[in-house]
Amino acid sequence: MNSPTVSVIMPCFNSVEYLPQAIESILCQAFRDFELIIVDDASTDGSSEFALAASRVDPRVRYYRNRVNKGVIYSRNFALLKARGRFIALQDSDDVSFPKRLELQVKTFNRFPDVVICGGNTQIIDGEDNVLGFRSYPRSAEKIEKSLLLANPFAASAVMVRREVLVAVGGFGSSGESTVEDYWAWIRVLQNGNGKNLNSHLIKYREHSSVVRDSVRRKLWNTIRCKLPWIFTRKYFSFLGLLIVFVELSFMFVPQSLVYRVFSLVKYKKPLRGLMGC
Numbered sequence: 001m002n003s004p005t006v007s008v009i010m011p012c013f014n015s016v017e018y019l020p021q022a023i024e025s026i027l028c029q030a031f032r033d034f035e036l037i038i039v040d041d042a043s044t045d046g047s048s049e050f051a052l053a054a055s056r057v058d059p060r061v062r063y064y065r066n067r068v069n070k071g072v073i074y075s076r077n078f079a080l081l082k083a084r085g086r087f088i089a090l091q092d093s094d095d096v097s098f099p100k101r102l103e104l105q106v107k108t109f110n111r112f113p114d115v116v117i118c119g120g121n122t123q124i125i126d127g128e129d130n131v132l133g134f135r136s137y138p139r140s141a142e143k144i145e146k147s148l149l150l151a152n153p154f155a156a157s158a159v160m161v162r163r164e165v166l167v168a169v170g171g172f173g174s175s176g177e178s179t180v181e182d183y184w185a186w187i188r189v190l191q192n193g194n195g196k197n198l199n200s201h202l203i204k205y206r207e208h209s210s211v212v213r214d215s216v217r218r219k220l221w222n223t224i225r226c227k228l229p230w231i232f233t234r235k236y237f238s239f240l241g242l243l244i245v246f247v248e249l250s251f252m253f254v255p256q257s258l259v260y261r262v263f264s265l266v267k268y269k270k271p272l273r274g275l276m277g278c
Contacts (some may be wrong), residue, residue, distance in 0.1 A: 004060075006034040006102055007085035007163070010093050011075035011277055013041040016050055017127075018094035018206065023054050024219040025063070025096040037082055039075040040225050041063040047093070057134050071179075073181045077171045080163075088163050090182070094159040096125075096204040115141075116193030117161045117186060119154040119168040120202035127208060132203070141194035148187060149241045154194065156182040165192045181218040194238035217252065224248050 004026040007025050012019060026036050030161040038061065041049065048065055055063035062082065087109060089171060091097055105118045137153055138144045144153045159182070169188035172181040186195070227245060230236050 002192075003084040003086075004035045005032050005085055005106060006031070006087045006089050006160070006258075007079075008034055008036045008084035008089045008091055008102075009076060009079035009083060010036060010038045010091050011037055011041060011072045011079065012043060012047050012051060012093040013069065013072075013075075014043045014045045014047060015093040016045045017049040017273050019047050019050055021096055022091065022093050025057055025098075026091065026146050027060070028099060029097065029167045030100050031106055034060060034102060035083075035085060037079045038063050038093075039079045041071065041075050042066050042069040045248070054268075063205075073172050073174065076181065078168065083163060086163055087160050088166055089160040090156055090158075091203070092157045092206075094206045094208075097157075098200075098202055098204070099191045100192075100200075101202040103162070104200060104202070106198060108198065109160070109162070111197065112194070114194045115196045116165045117159060117189050118155065118198065119158045119195075120198040120200050122155045122205040123152050124157055125204045125206050127206065132207060135196045135199040135205070136138075137200055139197045141196060143192070144195040144197070145235075147239075148190060148245055149231055149236045152180075152183040152186070154182070154186055154197065155203065155205060157205055159186075159190055161185075162193075165189050168192070168267075180222040182225055183223060187226060187230060220248055220251055228259075 009028075010022065023036065023038070026034070037052045038055070040063070042065070051063050055061040064078065064082065074187055089105070089107065101120075104120070108118045109115060119137060120133065121136045123134055127231070135155065137155065138147050142255055146152050166185065166189060169185065171185065173184045177203060196266060224245060232239055
């Protein structure tokens with residue numbers, strides 16, 4: 001059996017409401033040479049049964065199930081171990097990829113051999129597919145490097161990365177990187193080449209306000225932990241970076257509801273009235 005060009009890895013846990021749309025968005029990609037690896041993390045809502053059925057209908061879908069809930073880091077690392085493609089594309093089980101997402105990213109890797117990770121812009125949607133806004137990311141390798149320790153310069157579900165590089169840096173780390181395992185990985189991946197974000201919306205990122213509100217402090221602390229080994233290195237040191245870490249640390253001592261309100265003011269651009277965009 002020939003290995004596909006792209007392995008799309010999709011961890012899944014109790015997301016049966018959105019899983020069909022997520023899977024369909026991959027199976028309907030303009031670029032066809034891929035495999036979709038779904039790792040169900042002991043779901044109890046029917047997600048596992050739907051993913052299994054999808055694997056029986058389309059041979060490009062490979063289905064695995066954890067006997068007990070082990071978390072997204074374990075599931076992503078397991079999928080990476082099973083992946084056969086030259087490139088690894090991430091997508092969460094409640095997000096939606098635009099039809100040309102994989103095609104645009106593969107073309108980028110073929111055109112720029114120095115690029116090891118490629119992302120793009122996102123359209124933010126809610127649980128009912130209403131467009132909440134748009135988020136863009138630094139495009140050039142230089143801007144990505146300068147912003148790396150200021151904030152995560154990639155949207156996880158929009159990322160494609162060279163498999164051999166991701167494997168070499170240890171995949172998505174261990175449980176200590178929970179909630180920021182992608183950021184942990186991208187910092188290390190970028191020590192092996194350049195990054196690039198396309199000036200195109202690659203995914204619809206689904207935001208669940210309750211999940212964001214409940215996890216913001218934990219994610220903030222883990223983000224700080226990701227930065228600390230690198231913040232004083234010559235390559236990344238900046239007074240702005242230190243200031244941001246100081247501000248992030250100060251947020252650890254204020255009510256989480258206030259932290260959430262502050263972050264909600266800057267998390268994405270609101271759509272213009274009457275403009276949906278893609």
